[in-house]
Amino acid sequence: MTSYSIAAIPGDGIGGEVISAGVDVLHALAAKDGSFSLTVEPFAWGADYYLEHGEMMPSDGLEILKGYDAIYFGSAGDPRIPDHITLWQLRLKICQGFGQYANVRPTRVLPGVDCPLKGVGPGDFDWVIVRENSEGEYAGVGGRAHQGFDQEVGMDVSVFTRAGVERIHRFALDLARSRPRKLLTMVTKSNAQRHGMVMWDEIFDRVKADFPDVKTDRMLVDAMTTRMVLDPKSLDTIVATNLHADILSDLAAALSGSLGIAPTANLRPEKDFPSMFEPIHGSAFDIMGKGIANPIGSFWSASLMLDHLGEHTAARRLMTAIERVTGAGSIMPRDLGGEATTKEVAEAVINAIRTSNE
Numbered sequence: 001m002t003s004y005s006i007a008a009i010p011g012d013g014i015g016g017e018v019i020s021a022g023v024d025v026l027h028a029l030a031a032k033d034g035s036f037s038l039t040v041e042p043f044a045w046g047a048d049y050y051l052e053h054g055e056m057m058p059s060d061g062l063e064i065l066k067g068y069d070a071i072y073f074g075s076a077g078d079p080r081i082p083d084h085i086t087l088w089q090l091r092l093k094i095c096q097g098f099g100q101y102a103n104v105r106p107t108r109v110l111p112g113v114d115c116p117l118k119g120v121g122p123g124d125f126d127w128v129i130v131r132e133n134s135e136g137e138y139a140g141v142g143g144r145a146h147q148g149f150d151q152e153v154g155m156d157v158s159v160f161t162r163a164g165v166e167r168i169h170r171f172a173l174d175l176a177r178s179r180p181r182k183l184l185t186m187v188t189k190s191n192a193q194r195h196g197m198v199m200w201d202e203i204f205d206r207v208k209a210d211f212p213d214v215k216t217d218r219m220l221v222d223a224m225t226t227r228m229v230l231d232p233k234s235l236d237t238i239v240a241t242n243l244h245a246d247i248l249s250d251l252a253a254a255l256s257g258s259l260g261i262a263p264t265a266n267l268r269p270e271k272d273f274p275s276m277f278e279p280i281h282g283s284a285f286d287i288m289g290k291g292i293a294n295p296i297g298s299f300w301s302a303s304l305m306l307d308h309l310g311e312h313t314a315a316r317r318l319m320t321a322i323e324r325v326t327g328a329g330s331i332m333p334r335d336l337g338g339e340a341t342t343k344e345v346a347e348a349v350i351n352a353i354r355t356s357n358e
């Protein structure tokens with residue numbers, strides 16, 4: 001029997017609520033499957049850890065995580081600590097420390113969920129956004145000087161490297177090729193950003209020559225927002241920079257019905273370091289501790305994790321279970337118009353897993 005070791009980092013706010021529900025679901029899947037087992041080790045890193053130790057995770061945190069098959073992450077962010085600290089010292093430290101350069105975000109409207117777009121419903125679009133996850137606008141390069149003086153300056157420098165751009169385009173083209181429509185839209189802003197973005201375009205054109213069977217087109221990022229809203233069916237796989245895809249994927253999450261559904265995978269495709277799986281949403285201060293957070297984003301992320309581990313049957317079984325619950329409509333979390341608590345949604349999904357005949 002294959003056995004996987006998962007590091008769980010619930011983090012802050014509703015992170016703990018949705019990850020604990022997700023871990024229950026993972027155990028139910030392993031029990032149903034019978035051919036693999038999971039051990040889940042929780043790590044209490046995040047804001048409370050920071051207030052006690054002055055850092056979001058221990059300095060040897062990456063060394064500890066390195067031995068796990070995957071990382072299951074909740075959210076980082078706390079009203080008592082500036083957001084750039086919580087983000088950089090935990091989530092980005094892991095993403096960048098493990099070279100998780102491909103951030104993959106599937107989006108579709110699940111059965112029983114209302115799409116905010118007129119005339120668009122379940123099955124009408126099925127996107128995967130590929131976000132460059134290691135450099136670009138979030139490279140962390142820049143600085144502040146002359147603080148407090150009139151000449152104060154703050155700079156964030158976007159860094160695009162040939163190696164970084166080439167590997168993300170290749171990854172996206174490969175992914176597009178593996179999907180039925182074999183269609184990739186490349187997002188850019190090379191009209192205004194005439195250095196890094198022009199290189200981004202040029203490298204895309206070169207790499208895509210190796211994928212003659214993939215149909216490609218190109219959109220400026222501002223125009224892309226209107227296409228996502230007005231013509232969602234025309235899109236399939238999408239590749240964009242770190243910042244552009246960050247923004248587009250929150251729009252995508254909203255178009256799928258709620259931020260609470262949306263999953264993401266921070267992939268290290270070479271598998272020499274663990275990859276990390278997490279819901280897109282943050283700590284949701286307004287609802288934390290109430291037990292009403294939608295856990296579907298963390299469940300979908302668990303499905304991406306199982307796919308990455310090679311457990312495709314369990315990954316599919318989980319998606320089917322989620323869709324059975326949302327499709328039936330009687331147990332829906334509040335952000336999807338229902339009354340159900342996090343626990344009730346988890347129980348319904350676990351029940352659907354147990355009774356699945358896939």
Ligand code: NAD
Pocket residue numbers: 014018074075076077078079083087091259260261278279280281282283284285286287292293294295297335
């Ligand atoms: P947020 O995602 O926490 O919340 C935005 C809105 O969506 C809120 O009204 C919230 O209640 C709702 N929402 C989010 N997830 C939900 C769920 N599962 N079920 C029901 N409703 C849900 O975004 P924000 O308010 O911009 O950020 C709050 C904190 O989280 C900040 O500190 C931010 O830095 C952090 N954050 C962290 C991550 C991450 O760790 N990956 C991502 C985004 C934001």
Ligand code: MN
Pocket residue numbers: 246247250
């Ligand atoms: Mn974001």
